[in-house]
Amino acid sequence: SHDIAVYVDTLRALSRAHIACPLCVDMCLNWLLNVCNTGRTGRIRVLSFKTGIISLCKAHLEDKYRYLFKQVGK
Helix, strand or coil, X not given: CHHHHHHHHHXXXXXXXXXXXXXXXXXXXXXXXXXXXXXXXXXXXXXXXXXXXXXXXXXXXXXXXXXXXXXXXX
């Protein structure tokens, strides 16, 4: 959750808007666990985490696809 907090703090600094960092981190982790951890074990696979985070990033769709295909090919 520390990495997500750093990401949200960076986003807040760039946008000059009030963003509730703890709430954003909690919502992001909750979303990732709900989508990727249906068995409620508290764990998700690395590729699932990367897919979830890259889908939330501000990037062109083609760049997201390119990154994900590289990750699957590893």
